[in-house]
Every structure is written in C-alpha cells, then in structure tokens.
Amino acid sequence: MKAGIHPDYNPTVVTCVCGNTFTTRSTESNLKLEICSECHPFFTGKQKLVDSAGRVEKFMKKYGKTTGTKTEAADTPSSS
Numbered sequence: 001m002k003a004g005i006h007p008d009y010n011p012t013v014v015t016c017v018c019g020n021t022f023t024t025r026s027t028e029s030n031l032k033l034e035i036c037s038e039c040h041p042f043f044t045g046k047q048k049l050v051d052s053a054g055r056v057e058k059f060m061k062k063y064g065k066t067t068g069t070k071t072e073a074a075d076t077p078s079s080s
Contacts, residue, residue, distance in 0.1 A: 011024075014030075
C-alpha cells in the first residue's frame with residue numbers, strides 16, 4: 001500500500017432510531033441510521049410497515065379503491 005493516501009479508520013458509534021447501538025470502524029466519527037439489522041424486517045422475520053412522509057396514504061389515495069364513479073359512467077347508456 002502507498003503511504004499517505006488511505007483515510008484513517010477510527011472507532012465509530014453507530015446509532016439506529018430503534019435505539020440499537022454498536023461500535024465499528026469508519027472514517028466518520030458518529031453515524032445515525034434509520035433502520036438497522038435489529039429492526040429491519042428481512043433480519044427480524046416480522047413484517048413492519050416503514051412509511052416515510054405518508055407515501056402509503058398517498059398511494060392509496062391515488063390508486064386505492066374508488067367511490068364508484070367509473071362504474072356509474074359505465075352503466076349509463078351512451079347516445080349514439
């Protein structure tokens with residue numbers, strides 16, 4: 001390895017929003033995560049809905065069940 005081109009790796013405390021903390025090495029001093037292996041559904045086996053900024057509600061409003069305006073329009077005979 002060439003001398004002087006590699007960054008310093010120092011001990012780093014990683015903190016997740018679920019409260020889990022662990023120590024590793026990184027070029028950063030402290031890291032804050034939104035999701036970690038203790039709370040991620042892939043590792044826990046539990047289904048957990050992670051909704052950021054109301055995206056699920058926005059999707060359901062746009063593509064969810066409608067009030068029936070399309071079926072009413074389809075039931076009315078058209079004048080040809």
